[in-house]
Amino acid sequence: MSQGPHRIAIAGASGRMGRMLIEAVLAAEDCVLAGALDIAGSPALGQDATAFLGQTSGVTITADLDAALAGADALIDFTRPAGTLAHLAACRRQGTALVIGTTGFDEAGKAAIAAAAEDIAIVMAPNMSVGVNVVLKLLQQAARALSQGYDIEIVEAHHRHKVDAPSGTALKMGEVIAEALGRDLKTCAVYGREGVTGERDPSTLGFATVRGGDVVGDHTVMFLGTGERIEISHKSSSRATYAQGSLRAVRFLAGRRAGLFDMDAVLGLG
Numbered sequence: 001m002s003q004g005p006h007r008i009a010i011a012g013a014s015g016r017m018g019r020m021l022i023e024a025v026l027a028a029e030d031c032v033l034a035g036a037l038d039i040a041g042s043p044a045l046g047q048d049a050t051a052f053l054g055q056t057s058g059v060t061i062t063a064d065l066d067a068a069l070a071g072a073d074a075l076i077d078f079t080r081p082a083g084t085l086a087h088l089a090a091c092r093r094q095g096t097a098l099v100i101g102t103t104g105f106d107e108a109g110k111a112a113i114a115a116a117a118e119d120i121a122i123v124m125a126p127n128m129s130v131g132v133n134v135v136l137k138l139l140q141q142a143a144r145a146l147s148q149g150y151d152i153e154i155v156e157a158h159h160r161h162k163v164d165a166p167s168g169t170a171l172k173m174g175e176v177i178a179e180a181l182g183r184d185l186k187t188c189a190v191y192g193r194e195g196v197t198g199e200r201d202p203s204t205l206g207f208a209t210v211r212g213g214d215v216v217g218d219h220t221v222m223f224l225g226t227g228e229r230i231e232i233s234h235k236s237s238s239r240a241t242y243a244q245g246s247l248r249a250v251r252f253l254a255g256r257r258a259g260l261f262d263m264d265a266v267l268g269l270g
């Protein structure tokens, strides 16, 4: 493990993941909460970052990016694409490492992140949990072994507040499977079906999305053959696993000057 203390700023400090990350930083012996950001106009601005825990940390939630980053080695960002891209520019200016958990980027957003990684060290992953990243490896293997005669469908379910679909994790699963099969996800993905669709084209990869309640995050990939069906599932029951993965990413980035990394690199999954 890299030497601490890691001075960490949290973006989206009053969000579901922001709060989970603040709790994780406070609980980690080698981490210190160094800054807390939220969007301009947020009712959380001016509050102590740990007020939701009934504590006082001395770190005030601000919308001033440079002030929040001033004492930080790394920023952990689980917000929205527009927010992350603004934070990315500030991190690049200040030479601050960045862990990006936000999902829903378009191609231009991804290109901006790759360009910034020439100057600063970034870990970006749509899912920071160890379990999902291991599942991605299983999917690679399953897709290769079941490349003929099996239809592949990805089903995901999330809480009613989630704004992007399919989830970043489902899309990553699709990318991994498509690559293992030598296909291009851009041309083989089918996002939902309605009406008279015709018979299933075997070269497609289907996605289905469920939204509701407080589901933390469920993903199932089905390999549907004749006479059998294989299902590989991951179900999150707590956001703590995403927060712990993010802290592992911060430790991984310590001492790295630049580069874009994923959780494979952080977890040593090769």
Ligand SMILES: NC(=O)C1=CN([C@@H]2O[C@H](COP(=O)(O)OP(=O)(O)OC[C@H]3O[C@@H](n4cnc5c(N)ncnc54)[C@H](OP(=O)(O)O)[C@@H]3O)[C@@H](O)[C@H]2O)C=CC1
Residues within 6 Å of the ligand: 011, 012, 013, 014, 015, 016, 017, 018, 038, 039, 042, 043, 078, 079, 080, 082, 083, 084, 100, 101, 102, 103, 104, 125, 126, 127, 128, 129, 168, 242
């Ligand atoms: N990689 C992973 O492991 C995981 C990724 N995620 C992803 O993280 C992101 C956040 O999820 P979650 O915490 O549930 O979402 P929340 O809506 O609970 O939190 C988002 C936070 O970001 C703030 N915010 C919104 N827009 C902006 C902006 N333009 N600039 C700066 N801050 C902004 C929100 O402020 P306000 O509420 O005032 O709008 C809020 O504080 C999503 O993209 C989600 O898919 C989630 C879990 C795990």
Ligand SMILES: O=C(O)C1=N[C@H](C(=O)O)C[C@H](O)C1
Residues within 6 Å of the ligand: 103, 126, 127, 158, 162, 166, 167, 168, 169, 170, 216, 217, 218
């Ligand atoms: O918004 C969420 O909650 C989650 N988002 C990520 C995604 O889009 O894959 C990761 C996890 O599933 C929770």
